[in-house]
Amino acid sequence: MADERKVKDIMSPIEEYNFVNEDDRLCDALRILRDNHEKLQQNTPGNFHKTLFVKNSEGQIVGKFSTFDLIRGLVPESARKTDSKKQYYYRSLSMRAEEVEKEIKQIQERFHWFNTSFFDLVRQETQKKVSEVMSPIDPLLEENDSINKAVYLMFKENIRQPLVLRDGKIVGVVTLMCVFEELLTLAGDQCFWEGIS
Helix, strand or coil, X not given: CCCCCEHHHHCEEHHHCEEEECCCEHHHHHHHHHHHHHHHHCCCCCCCCCEEEEECCCCCEEEEEEHHHHXXXXXXXXXXXXXXXXXXXXXXXXXXXXXXXXXXXHHHHHCHHHHCCHHHHHHHHCCCEHHHCCECCCCCEECCCEHHHHHHHXXXXXXXXXXXXXXXXEEEECCHHHHHHHHHHHHCCCCCCCCCC
């Protein structure tokens, strides 16, 4: 049997990806994602990804920004606040009624954006900085890690695109498609392990 392939053999090189700065606005990232989407739709030759990587002022990769992050970023900050669980031990019903009225008003304020147009929501929320909604990049893989380890990390940690290090420097990305293509190569025209017990 041939030598077992490693993460470095299936990863996408980091140079294939576009970058944004952490202080860029979501609108700036959206332009890049739109351009990549159009190139994919037109079957333009090349690698055009739906994920961008985020650099800080020193040029280090500090996060990633996907279409999921973009859409999640459209939710206003006021709606992201979690409700605190309160215990009520009031002596009078009128005190509880006042508290409920106050809570209802707060909820209406938090979710007033439900009644705005999607256009207005996008126009407002795409002014946020990329750093406010980007996803973290940890944990990372080493280039000589096994593909099994990459699969385990992706699903145990719920990380769709773990980054790959070589000598402490980020050199690539393992995506679900990287793993899927390797699986297809191993399976060939038919699953060669069928019937093996």
